[in-house]
Amino acid sequence: MMNDKKDFFHRVYEVTRLIPRGRVTSYGAIARYLGDPRAARMVGWALNQSTCLPGFVPAHRVVNREGLLTGKHHFGYAETMKQLLEQEGVVVNHDRVVDFKRIFWDPETME
DNA sequence: GTTATGACTGCGA
DNA sequence: TTCGCAGCCATAA
Numbered sequence: 001m002m003n004d005k006k007d008f009f010h011r012v013y014e015v016t017r018l019i020p021r022g023r024v025t026s027y028g029a030i031a032r033y034l035g036d037p038r039a040a041r042m043v044g045w046a047l048n049q050s051t052c053l054p055g056f057v058p059a060h061r062v063v064n065r066e067g068l069l070t071g072k073h074h075f076g077y078a079e080t081m082k083q084l085l086e087q088e089g090v091v092v093n094h095d096r097v098v099d100f101k102r103i104f105w106d107p108e109t110m111e
Numbered sequence: 112g113t114t115a116t117g118a119c120t121g122c123g124a
Numbered sequence: 125t126t127c128g129c130a131g132c133c134a135t136a137a
Binding site: 008009031036037038039040041042045046 | 131132133134135
Binding site for chain 2: 026027028031032037038039040041042043044045046047048059062063064065069070071072073074081
């Protein structure tokens with residue numbers, strides 16, 4: 001169905017909203033949770049659109065697998081993503097999430 | 112209509 | 125170990 005495509009974006013937002021405060025996850029983890037590990041790029045694209053959506057989508061809690069803030073440039077100002085994360089207690093250094101493995105949140109296990 | 116690109120990831124050399 | 129390439133799918137030109 002063509003609604004499946006829409007659902008993909010919708011589910012990205014849903015999962016992203018489930019990310020606990022002070023935790024982060026990766027595009028690949030979300031994509032894998034949605035059933036398409038290779039569709040990580042679509043996750044990023046969906047989050048790009050999410051910045052213009054009504055309601056709060058913590059897209060700043062989604063980084064790449066290395067913990068790098070690759071999407072910071074899409075928040076209007078490059079520092080916005082970092083500041084949002086630090087506001088939640090996530091330490092960011094040189095566009096990289098410190099202790100990424102530790103605060104990583106897996107959508108599949110939700111822990 | 113086709114081509115190029117993108118907030119990525121995994122695997123092979 | 126690091127480096128390069130293919131695959132994923134939607135949007136833009």
